[in-house]
Amino acid sequence: MEAFLQYDFLRNALIAGILIGFTAPVLGVFIVVRRLALLTDALSHITLTGIAFHLFLSQTLSVLTGLSPVYMGMIFAAAGSLFIEKLRTVYTAYQELAVPIILSSAIGLGVIFISLADGFNQDLFAYLFGSVIAVSKGDLGAVTGIAIFVTIVLILFYKQLLFIAFDENQARVSGIPVKSMNLLFIIMTALVIATSMQLVGILLVSSLMTLPVAAALQAAKSFRQMFVYSVIVGEASVLIGMISAFYLDVSSGGMIVLAALVLLLASMLYRKASGRAVFHPGRQKEAAVE
């Protein structure tokens, strides 16, 4: 633990990790209850396309070499999120179709950029699976800025986002601007994913949005509790994962996911021990009431 306080780069990573351990699960709660968990995968892959595009461009444009590829990743993720929203309105009956369309096009484009650039190198590997040494001071600034942005939006629009997540049509009839709220939310998600990927890795970032929420679903009795439990599990996963990754000298993303998985399994055991079933508690009681 001392090493994390002693070295600047580790301290950056630790602070970024704590911020991501908050923002990712909090957005994840809305994503999971809306059954859009796979959306996070699509957005993380389009971030990879952005990163690869940056690596490709920086070969010819020397201006870009000093700049973090994260910004290009953010631009791609935000653009991709707008495209997903568009697809969801075009294919209203097949909303999940947006995910494979974006996911495969993102990988296709990404692979082209990667082969046009250097091919796979150490940098890219760090982006794919996460690394504690990848977080620069500038990156930390981006993570902090986005965490503040997410917090403000959630405080202001919690009511609207909750209503939309529960019942989109009802929300619309109540006069909530559903379209703009959805847009705001998906852009926010894209930005969080793009900034989380250095620590957790592109291929693993969706886990930080879904595993803590899955664990919270086992114990939460209200929507508010969902946030409390998700953030606790998210923070615990990030801290346990980062510190153990550093001392064991393995990928931080892998250890964070592993920690989240262990916590998820623990929550499932807790649920089993306390004798409650998840997802269909209404059915068994249906006959008994009234």
Add this chain to the structure above:
Amino acid sequence: MVDDRINTMINMNNIVFQRGHQTILSHVDLSVKKGEFLGLVGPNGSGKSTLIQIMLGLLEPDGGTVSLFEQPLEKFKHWERIGYVSQKAASVNLGFPATVYEVVSMGMFSKVGLFRFLNRHHKKKIDETLEQVGMLEYKHRNIGELSGGQQQRVFIARALVSEPEILILDEPTVGVDAATVQHFYQLLSRLNREQELTLLLVTHDVGVMTKYVSHVACLQQTLHFHGSAEDFEESDLTSMYGENIEILSHQHGGHS
């Protein structure tokens, strides 16, 4: 802001709606006046839900105009005056981790405004509304733990909590057992009489409904009957339902 003199709450004029080459609604005129308890009936697939969705601006009609509280739909802003319980509510995501209180508080949002929070007055109103539908003791229960009938009452409470002047219910009794349906209609009838709440109830279940409503409208692509419940006769239905009328009126216990 709120004009009390308004008498026609909903007015739909010459509504046409097509899906592909199929005509779902053909030149439908429908109005709901203040204080009415209107039952909109028609067999499955007769366009009832489509009509409601057009009424609420969720679907765009191919022709015709809608006005709410004597304002054109496009200009209408006072959504807190309308309570809506959708057909979907009967099949809501049972795993959604929200308490009864949280679900009902959603109905308050249109009244609270964009950047405000629920205050003590709002919270008291939520309790009162839960009491009104007989669900106060379930306040802290998870919505998924309740039976279909109880969930439906929670959704009614959510629609009522913003004190709307009209409540629109789209097939609220689907998947609810017969005894609960009876209670449910009694509750609606009481709200209509005691609180002067205007009601629009959409159902394919003609049998029980006609005892409680003040007016009936029969829809099958176009309106076949629109008048007071006393003038409504079973024979008005045969043109729509054909011989299946008996079967339909007994179907209210199960899913359809």
